[in-house]
Amino acid sequence: MKDEELRADLVRRLTEAGHLRTARWRAAAEAVPRHEFLRGGFFERVPGSWPTWWRPVPSGDDAWLERCYRDDSLVTQVAGTIVPADVRGEICRAPTSSSTMPGLVLHMLEELQVADGHRVLEIGTGTGYSTALLCHRLGADRVTTVEVDPDVMTRARVALGRCGYAPRLVVGDGLAGYGPSAPYDRTIATCGILEVPGEWVEQTRPGGRILATVSGWLYASELACLTVEGGVARGGFLGGGISFMLARTHQPPALGCLPDMESADESPARLAAHEVLDDWTARFVAQLAAPRAQHISLTCEDGSAEEVLLDVADGSWAALRKDGERSLVRQGGPARLWDAVEEHVRRWRADGAPPLERFSITVGPGGQRVTWPTK
Template sequence: MSDDQELRRVLAAQLAAGGHPRTPPWRAAVEAVPRHEFLRGGFFDRIDTGGPTAWTPVMPDAPLWLKRCYEDESLVTQIAGTIAPRDIRGEIMRSPTSSSTMPSLVVRMLEDLQVEDGHRVMEIGTGTGYSTALMCHRLGDDLVTTVEVDAEVSGRAGAALGACGYAPHRIVGDGLGGHKDNAPYDRVIATCGLVTLPTAWIEQTRPGGIILATLGGWMYSSELARLSVHKDGSASGRFLGGQISFMLARPQQPPPLGVLPDLDHGEERETVLGADLIQDWDARFFAQLAAPRAQRISLDRDGRTEHVLIDVEVGSWAALTETSGRWTVRQGGPDRTWDDIEQTVTAWRDAGSPSISEVQFRVTADAHTYWVDEHPALRWEHPRT
């Protein structure tokens, strides 16, 4: 048995001990697919310097490269939209834009997708191609369509897939539009984060089919959602839990903040709830339901930290400061962003702080609607823009 075969076997056993894979076909796929072949271009290691996050490349000639490929961790493979590990010597301080997702999450999502023999699957976000290969092993090449917006990323994935003997339908394009030529699909799975679920995915999934995607907002609290598609062209479901997040789909990234509003002017009041509440993942998720297009930043001004929420598209903002344990908010623009958040989070707490997995939702061509059963105050409708 070669080194990588043993590493695959050990990885499969470790993942199974952690709860996924639960089923023999997916365990067999993990044991069969060589993850390192999808990381031949290297990956980036994170360096915490106390300041901005830095990244340094790890190439296949590094002593522990092969072993690292089979650890249960996500490995960044692209920085700033174009930069691969081979392009860097030393360190880079830019944001990751593509990665190889940790194997336990990959397998969990594939099992949550509830794939059966003969199902036709569309994957949004090819990435390195590792999850694509697992699906090809499980279903066969012809039943797998994978869509990647970045031609270079798709090309590297295609080379790795070919080296492993897999030949799915590999499409370069905007995954938010799906790929109608191979529709209808029985299953759709997305490895990018979303603010709005594309109607194209619903239209390209047969009634009774399943879509698995991560939904959230621009405060970056998100959860894995499983939706069933209905004959009327809608889809509904609920969140599965686990605090799952992915890089947002590039067309759904938040807009640039631009010039900040004058934060010294606006309606000011004391607030019972402070900005510290959105440090909690669940509370931030519910706050996000009240203000899905708000972005948050922190500013150091006049010797104090100001926590700012800005909805660029609407032009509304809220700035919160703490003095001697008391919070004050100033708000401006057409909406009162913090009033909406405060009302929602208060209602959520009054309802006993239900978990995100208790949230149900329905997606139509016109809106996303979210609710928690038996709590009329916990209902939100977000029209498509």
């Protein structure tokens, strides 16, 4: 199939799935060739590998073209600098840039609720595909996009130019927004963030919308939609368990050496690790209680498993294990991490365990606050 046919088929599938709901965004999806933004190839996961290994898929043949028009996210960079052309064979490194699945991109653009004449700030240019969709819908002169990685931006610039789009392209930390083009009617982020930056609120017009995925180092995340009024952004979460790679400056620090976790006595835990960490919303609530904690799983010498929360900054930690039907916890450092998590999760449960769609988020001079409805 030619790329026009593949594109039309993708649009049909996304429309049937409910990701494309309006004629203007359907027209954009029909017009923008995704494969032009994947000319450098992409990485595919090596089946069965753990930790994950990747192998390059070069561009140019029919199989590559067909995969460009699947509703899949495609990794385009690993380890912060390595692209498919750099690799012969396989590589085991963390993804650092990708082309997000078109269904999610277009779902978010629909939720942004742009209108003719709106000015948009996009955080995270990536391959440039979502930027091109915005340019087609609004006009390139209405789009400002910020990318932290100069090499990623260079590739996006070339792809956008091939497709005839020339938005304002800014290399820099998108968490600071981009003041020279402000104010914006809409701000959208295609990376995960720990907190919505105050700069985005300041640079978005009163009545404007901010759309961003709020996450944490336990990697439970949700798409937040906020409206700006009086210097404060308020809103809620749209649901769906959406996740993105965290912005590079919001990535967790390296774990380093683990603390001596045999130095603390065990006590019964009111909640088992799996009750919190295996449930998406409970894990999101746990992040609110322990926002700087990371999670690792350990296998002990006797073959048993331990789930560990660790705050690298202050050295607090909690290690949980099962003992028959009981759950036991050891805690160390200046803060009692698991106590804080249990208190938050138990309070959320006492309020009826509301889903994330019923949570509220407020961002103002005092920072970010996330709450849920109480009984």
